[in-house]
Amino acid sequence: MEKLVLTEEETMLSDMARGYLDGAAPVAKLRRMRDAGETHDAALWKEMADMGWAGVLVPEAQGGSDMGYAAANLLAREMGKTLAVSPYISTAVIAATALRQVADARAEAALARIAAGEATYALAVDEGIKFDPEAAQMTARADGNGFRLDGKKQFVVDGAMADRLLVLARTDNGLTLFDIPADRAGVTRDRSNMIDARDAARITFDNVEATGEDVLGQVDQAMTVLKPALMAGQGALAAEMTGLAAGAFDMTVGYIKERKQFGIEIARFQALQHRAAHLWCEIEVTASAILNAGRMMDADPDSAALAVSLAKARATQTATLAVQEGVQMHGGIGMTDAYDMGFYMKRARVGAEWLGDYSYHAEQVAAARGF
Amino acid sequence: MTAESTPDAFREELRAWLEENCPQEMRDGKMTEEGICWGGKNWQFTSQAQKQWLDRCAAKGYTVPTWPKDYGGAGLNRAQEKIFHQEMGRINARKPLQSFGIWMLGPALLHFGSHEQKLHYLPPIARGEVRWCQGYSEPGAGSDLANVQTKGEDKGDHWLVNGQKIWTSYADKADWIFALVRTDREAPKHKGISFLLIDMEDPGVETRPIKMISGISPFCETFFTDVKVPKDQIVGEENRGWDVAKYLLTHEREMISGGGAGLSGGGRALGAVIKDTMEGLTDATLRADAMRCEVDSLAIGLTLERYKDQAEAGQGAGDASAMLKYMGTELNKRRHELMMTAGGSDALEWDGPLGNRAGDWLRTKANSIEGGTSEVMLSIVSRRVLGLPG
Secondary structure, eight states: OOOSSOOHHHHHHHHHHHHHHHHHSOHHHHHHHHHHTOOOOHHHHHHHHHTTSTTTTSOGGGTOOOOOHHHHHHHHHHHHHTTOOOSIIIIIIIIHHHHHTOOSHHHHHHHHHHHTTOOOEEEEOOOSSSOOGGGOOOEEEEETTEEEEEEEEEEEETTTTOSEEEEEEEETTEEEEEEEETTSTTEEEEEOOOTTOOOEEEEEEEEEEEOGGGBOSSTTBHHHHHHHHHHHHHHHHHHHHHHHHHHHHHHHHHHHHHOEETTEEGGGOHHHHHHHHHHHHHHHHHHHHHHHHHHHHHHOGGGOHHHHHHHHHHHHHHHHHHHHHHHHHHGGGGGSTTSTHHHHHHHHHHHHHTTOOHHHHHHHHHHHTTO | OOTTSOHHHHHHHHHHHHHHHSOGGGOSOOOSGGGOOOOSTTOOOSSHHHHHHHHHHHHHTTTSTTSOGGGTSOOOOHHHHHHHHHHHHHTTOOOSOOOHIIIIIHHHHHHHSOHHHHHHHHHHHHTTOSOEEEEOOOTTTTTOGGGOOOEEEEOSSEEEEEEEEEOOTTGGGOSEEEEEEEOOSSSOGGGSEEEEEEETTSTTEEEEEEOOTTSOOOEEEEEEEEEEEEGGGEESSTTBHHHHHHHHHHHHHHHHHTTOTTSTTTTSOHHHHHHHHHTTOOOHHHHHHHHHHHHHHHHHHHHHHHHHHHHHTTOOOGGGHHHHHHHHHHHHHHHHHHHHHHHGGGGGSTTBTTBSHHHHHHHHTTTTTTTSOHHHHHHHIIIIISOOOO
16 A cells, blocks of 8 residues: 555645636635525536546546546545535546446446546435435336336435436345436436535436436445445545645634734634644544545555545544634634635535434444444 | 565564564563563563563564664664564564663664764663663753753763752663753753763662552652763763754654553554453443544554654654644543443452553543643644744
8 A cells, every 4th residue: 555645646636736726616616606506617627627637536548537546535635625616526536436346338438428527427325314325215116127216315416417316226135226317207306405505406206217228237236336436435525524624724723813802813822722733633633544545445445444434534523623613713703604614614514414424434433443 | 584575575574483483471462561571670571471572572673673773673664664563463462672762762862873872872772671761851840841950060071960850750660861951051941951861870860759649650750969971971962952852752752642651552553442442332422432532543543654654755743743642642541531431340449350440541641741741732733833923
């Protein structure tokens, strides 16, 4: 396994991403999109695809840049710093990983479309208020050579804008994953008005036709394909949340250095210094877990579950702390809509739930550690 | 075994060597006070196996695996060091030797000592023949370490040392002490300190144990009355001892945060201890606390790994090591609170069914005080890492 230090290429990739995102996707961009009621910027995603980000996990044979999971996480982290909005995790990370598990011509064509920025994906697994893919109740009834899908999904991130949906449904002897176009007859998408102003949907499947061609991997064997994809998504989301924590932290430290009360900068107060220092320590420790998760996914994906859950658990905890401290240390202004800290707080809350909350992942860690 | 061999070959050789040389009795990972071999002139081995294990490891350089061979080490690189710890952990082997000489003085000497000093002082540390203690704190200094007052007067061929140190861990069992001594009273406080090596058998050195709440006395007071210290027993330059002290403190912080000796359960992954304690645990609150502790343990362990990898890549942690000390010791305190709760009434007796769990728990309360308090660590991070105004 590569060491827990960024390689020269990784540092360059990070710096390059930062430079681009500061110009193209600052927090102000998210604010403008929210105010305009938009959740997707097709031009931004096309630019990201042109830089190789949509194909970060797509093999070169399909036009991808195939940089691996540690690199994919670095990009996610940089996007998190300024809350960049894109279907990166759903499409470039989760869908690309799922498709890579299936080595057929159909999957390869789909990967090529992802890398080119021509197809966006959303993952439809949640049916209840908590992440629990194995509990999916949506049905895929065998019908002739194909299936009929019936059921409801919620919290489908990027689900309102995506071209295609990865849908998990119950078949006769297990769970099966389908890859279907989002505009197929019988699919109704209701855009969710999310607190973080990002794209998500509640989706109803009413007697939706799926053919054998639409099955990703084997019937009844969804987890073979889905598990690596979920891990990849969880790892990248953890990285994004750590970037988010760092972004909120930088904003907070910048603020307390400027803001004066009782005639001096409030950064001189030891109470605030120690809170800021503690937060920095937490971010630094979490960064190790993120890097490790990426390295494990690259080196030994079959054994990466512990590393990924550790990263997601720590990232959730750290981002939560970062935004809470961010608002508190900003005082009243941190609570206003005009100020950006609230955007960080809301994105952190959504990220905490998506793909498993702290308890879910801490349980995974405990199980992997044998207690 | 050579530093040049491939990782796989190294692992294979090491496994075979451990199989043949690590006595069965030394394979219980026991890191309690009684289980640790500290070495030194007056060391009484607790068993023949403990002595055998030390001697065999010392002969291979495995008491200090990363030190150069010339100075008693095995000259392992970072990748081999990782394998070394993995393989030792795999058979649950005890560390053959622990000492302040290994954790603190050794690294400082390797960095600041002359070749002669390294040849003279390091191999006896590696062989466990000389036990060292640390003479830093003073009654009036505490976390304001640069405020030391112990005085060293220049008498031509030697310094005449007078003063008092406190919290000198195991000074009553040590053969030598490395001490911060004020050799220039006119200079600003950081600039007038020298780092001296002093033989505890010299006339005028006296120690007294301090009994602690844990019922034991690892700490001492050490007094110096007209002690003559030859001029060649200085490390680094005269009046520049603060540089050495700071370098050494960085190592100490990393050691404490990593759960090295001084912390019970040291040497094993922090999480493993929690896991053993939590075996079959059903209480939901306790289980949740344990999980949280486990998550944090693993992440802090990875951070130690990352910092070591960074150091090897030439990106030293510097002041960021204050973070490791702070996070590691606070976690260790949480961990021991948890172990006490998990132990219930069995944990409340001295040497009860769970051994000295209460003593270990009480000992951890010093973790966030010794080597700089948690508050001092946070101040270091806030000033030197975050650049907040002082």
